[in-house]
Amino acid sequence: MVVAVVSPNSSESSDRALVRACLRGETQPFGHLYRRYQHQVRSTLFQLCGEEHLDDLVQDVFLRAWKGLPGFKHSAKFSTWLYRIAWNVASDRRRDYAKRRERFQTAVANLPTESNRRSQLTQLHYQDLVQQGLAQLSLEHRTVLVLHDLEDLPQKEVAEILDVPIGTVKSRLHHARAGIRQFLQARGIEL
């Protein structure tokens, strides 16, 4: 999967200019912001929430962003602010994730026995395993792993998005990696 990478320095000033234009009542510049960030937002929400209602979640993020623009501090990074909205949207759907995880755990419990697990695993796609591994993490751990390891955001920015100390990010990242590693190793993947 190719995720559009936004060059931080070049885009920041341009983001601010677009935001200012939006605040003057122009909607067109928001279209640029949408096209610029929809891949990251979509990808993050997908890793955090799964496929169900993904379009609605993306829409929710951008509508919240539009409504919240008057409160956006220009000293902040637009992408950080947007990720934060995405995180809030994902958090609001926490109950849905919990239900999905429950369903997933039931499915895991019904997996075949050790003797035929190896052959079964070969049929599973690694992508599915990663997705399942992410799904079994808590939302807090999953979010840190997705933002830092998959979206390549620095720990400092992850801390800003989640509004937690950087030490908490490090701790959650450690536990998240340990959790997903354990999950993958239990399914025969050597890392």
Added chain:
Amino acid sequence: MNRPRDLHSDAREREHRDLVAFLQRHRPSTPPAAEDLSDRIMAQIEILDRETTAPQPRVRAQLRTHRRLVWLAPAAIAAAAMVTWLTARPALEVADIDDIEAAMIASWQATTDGLSDPDDESFALFTFDSTDEF
């Protein structure tokens, strides 16, 4: 002395790198967005924009009117009360004044008639004879 710890740290770092590389290589593909998602979002934003920005001048004008009304209300109430008081208050006409005067005299006489006991000294304090000297 730090060497064993460094080795341990390096090994852990390598493990992390391997794990992250695996996750990035096999991260689930994000399903494509609905073709009209962008249009849907922008249409919603147009609606929101109309709701939040277009009515603003009208809302501001309404607020200004309301504020004026708020200031006008006490003044209007006070003026109405004043007018009511002035118009409702009974004007004393000449006939009324005569009646009142007559009533007061009658009342005074009745009072003094009952108390005009020449033996009553206390009364003497308040009455005087026409022959008294000043």
